[in-house]
Amino acid sequence: MASLANPFAGNLPPKKLTKEELIQAIRLDIVGELEAIFLYDAHVQAMDDPIAKKVLADIRDEEKAHVGELMTLLRLLDPEEAKHFAEGENEVKEMLEELNITEKPLSGKAESTIGSLIDK
Numbered sequence: 067m068a069s070l071a072n073p074f075a076g077n078l079p080p081k082k083l084t085k086e087e088l089i090q091a092i093r094l095d096i097v098g099e100l101e102a103i104f105l106y107d108a109h110v111q112a113m114d115d116p117i118a119k120k121v122l123a124d125i126r127d128e129e130k131a132h133v134g135e136l137m138t139l140l141r142l143l144d145p146e147e148a149k150h151f152a153e154g155e156n157e158v159k160e161m162l163e164e165l166n167i168t169e170k171p172l173s174g175k176a177e178s179t180i181g182s183l184i185d186k
């Protein structure tokens with residue numbers, strides 16, 4: 067979501083954001099973080115330089131932490147939306163139960179990732 071081509075992109079609005087506008091801004095910030103994760107990860111996968119891989123992977127993972135911070139902020143600002151997030155999490159838990167799969171950690175460090183499967 068690079069907006070460097072728009073010279074007005076960084077201009078502050080003439081007023082403070084309402085709570086609803088702030089919530090929308092946080093959603094947009096989350097999109098930006100997800101796009102950054104996607105791009106850094108693509109760069110990591112597309113090169114062999116070990117130093118660049120390590121630095122960019124570290125930056126990518128910092129962006130993941132930013133998503134977590136912004137999602138937490140969004141839940142605090144909009145408890146109603148937080149209920150919807152919880153509904154979705156519970157739906158997946160129910161599907162896991164239907165498949166007789168013992169619950170995997172939904173937060174924290176995953177045991178296996180798509181990247182780890184590619185490496186094997």
Ligand SMILES: [Fe+2]
Pocket residue numbers: 099102128129132
């Ligand atoms: Fe970030």
